[in-house]
Amino acid sequence: MSTRRKKPQTSPRTTAAAAPRRLPVGPIIGVVVAVVLVVTIVFTFGEDDDAPLEVGSPAITGEALPIFDAAATDASVGMPAPEVTGTDWNGTPVSITDDGRAKILVFLAHWCPVCQDEVPIITSWLSAGLLPEGVDMYTVATAISRVRDNYPPSEWLEREGWEPPVILDDEAGTAAAAFGLPAYPYFVFVKADGTVAGRISGRLEAGTLTALAQSLVEQ
């Protein structure tokens, strides 16, 4: 009996069908990593990481207000408002003093999305001429941080067409602390006699702002 071994029947097609298709995962990952590094270098090349932080050095006189608590009676009502002298980002001196005029102080943080929503509301409100005669509006740009969104505050406010004078707070938030800021945005309403009429933190609609501003001149 023949015990001749049969030659195994193979063909290129059979051989090819048995081998599964493979993806070059390693090279793909390598390419992705290289692209990520190149893109990062492109986007960060020339970044001025050593530019000074856009902050000021406000000087505060007077007694600091207690931290505002919306859930409690505001103990600062009737207290003399602190006075602040500082500069804006151009070095222009700005002073918030007891000058016989009522004031609305607006404290803004560039990275705060609520502040970013609030600025156009106030800008439109001012453009509509709703700031009463005898009332001035001042801004304190505070909580300034290079690593957070929407820095620097100067570019943001200039882009929004912000007109009220701005005092740059220092890194420690000294001006904000002096007025008892608990959250951003923050509003302090000061009567013409220099005493605090009221404070509000958070979003402020135009109608409420109008009513509060009017109350400063009606007192």
Added chain:
Amino acid sequence: MTGPLRPATLDEAADRLHDPGSMSVETLSTLFAVGAIAIALLVLATVSLRVAATWSAGMRGWWDALVVSAGPIALWLGAAVAVLATAGSLYYSLGAGFEPCELCWYQRIAMYPLSLILVVAAARADRAVGRYAAPIAVVGIALSAYHYLIQQFPDLSAGACSASVPCTAAYVWEFDFVSIPFMAVVSFAAIITALWIDRAHTSAGAQPER
């Protein structure tokens, strides 16, 4: 903290920014953001391929190729993502001085254990890891997605940004849409995708469980 408006974390962050010997926070954030976008695109491509494979035999072949090729290292890839996410998270809090908000802590609770679990599972080729890693990643992605949502729409959470550590504010905001919660969403999605490919590879019978 030395007072409610002088968080030591911001001071430390400012000091580190002026340290000429260290890569700046902004540069690393750009690197992390670009990496997150790349991983997001890979995850989307993988999901799209699987969906296309249900209708197209040709795409089915590519999906099978992906499973065969990436399956053996899928757990390692997932572990790498978890470890990098954990390291990045620790860098931001301990290196850059970003104080985690409440939602950040919950996401960390999901991610940090995954970095250990997946490394051990990859080393042991433990094909059952998906049963307990996937639910953790799903919870993590839900938390991250919610956190990202309230950063985009802060009205959903509150009408003000807390002076302490608000979850609505973004420490990092690259390319107008990449924040830390976005990176977390992508990381959890990548881990889930890696577990999925590993399961598909196991189901194909290429690697039996130990």
